[in-house]
Amino acid sequence: RKEVEQDPGPFNVPEGATVAFNCTYSNSASQSFFWYRQDCRKEPKLLMSVYSSGNEDGRFTAQLNRASQYISLLIRDSKLSDSATYLCVVIFGTGNQFYFGTGTSLTVIP
Amino acid sequence: GEEVAQTPKHLVRGEGQKAKLYCAPIKGHSYVFWYQQVLKNEFKFLISFQNENVFDETGMPKERFSAKCLPNSPCSLEIQATKLEDSAVYFCASTRGLAENIQYFGAGTRLSVL
Numbered sequence: 537r538k539e540v541e542q543d544p545g546p547f548n549v550p551e552g553a554t555v556a557f558n559c560t561y562s563n564s565a566s567q568s569f570f571w572y573r574q575d576c577r578k579e580p581k582l583l584m585s586v587y588s589s590g591n592e593d594g595r596f597t598a599q600l601n602r603a604s605q606y607i608s609l610l611i612r613d614s615k616l617s618d619s620a621t622y623l624c625v626v627i628f629g630t631g632n633q634f635y636f637g638t639g640t641s642l643t644v645i646p
Numbered sequence: 647g648e649e650v651a652q653t654p655k656h657l658v659r660g661e662g663q664k665a666k667l668y669c670a671p672i673k674g675h676s677y678v679f680w681y682q683q684v685l686k687n688e689f690k691f692l693i694s695f696q697n698e699n700v701f702d703e704t705g706m707p708k709e710r711f712s713a714k715c716l717p718n719s720p721c722s723l724e725i726q727a728t729k730l731e732d733s734a735v736y737f738c739a740s741t742r743g744l745a746e747n748i749q750y751f752g753a754g755t756r757l758s759v760l
Binding site (some may be wrong): 574579580632636 | 679683687688689701702704705708715730735737739741744750751752756
């Protein structure tokens with residue numbers, strides 16, 4: 537079983553739609569969680585960290601459920617510029633290496 | 647510098663040739679990580695450094711791959727005798743320390759082995 541699993545999509549949504557991505561992780565000792573965004577094989581860029589209490593940044597909301605080992609990302613009022621691959625990232629262990637999900641592809645359609 | 651700098655952007659090698667990739671971390675960042683991204687967005691951790699010391703090499707292939715971070719020089723990842731399956735984008739990331747665990751990525755080096 538992979539350490540981090542994501543629905544690869546693709547998700548094709550119209551502008552203005554709300555879309556949610558999910559991610560599950562296998563290691564219950566995982567301590568840090570992130571959503572990164574990757575555009576067309578460019579470098580991953582941090583979208584937001586994910587905290588147990590949940591956090592929001594503008595149109596983006598991230599949630600963590602430790603009991604279910606589950607992370608989510610909600611994007612409201614989708615923009616064309618949100619089209620990208622969204623990577624779920626988890627850290628566990630002492631090495632601080634990132635464990636990546638395979639990414640979820642989002643295309644926002646005019 | 648203010649960003650992770652990777653060179654070259656694209657590297658083309660024939661099978662069996664050597665490939666060497668470079669990474670300069672953000673100034674003040676002590677940790678460097680190397681990842682390999684192949685098709686379908688699969689990222690694979692290769693190796694990490696704390697300054698010039700290997701921190702975690704559990705992802706490094708036992709043969710052909712080596713890496714260094716020397717003082718006052720960019721870090722390097724070297725692949726001896728490249729194979730077709732080494733074709734990938736190699737990303738370097740850096741972080742200030744273990745407590746600040748957000749990693750900042752360079753633009754990557756695309757290695758094409760023909």
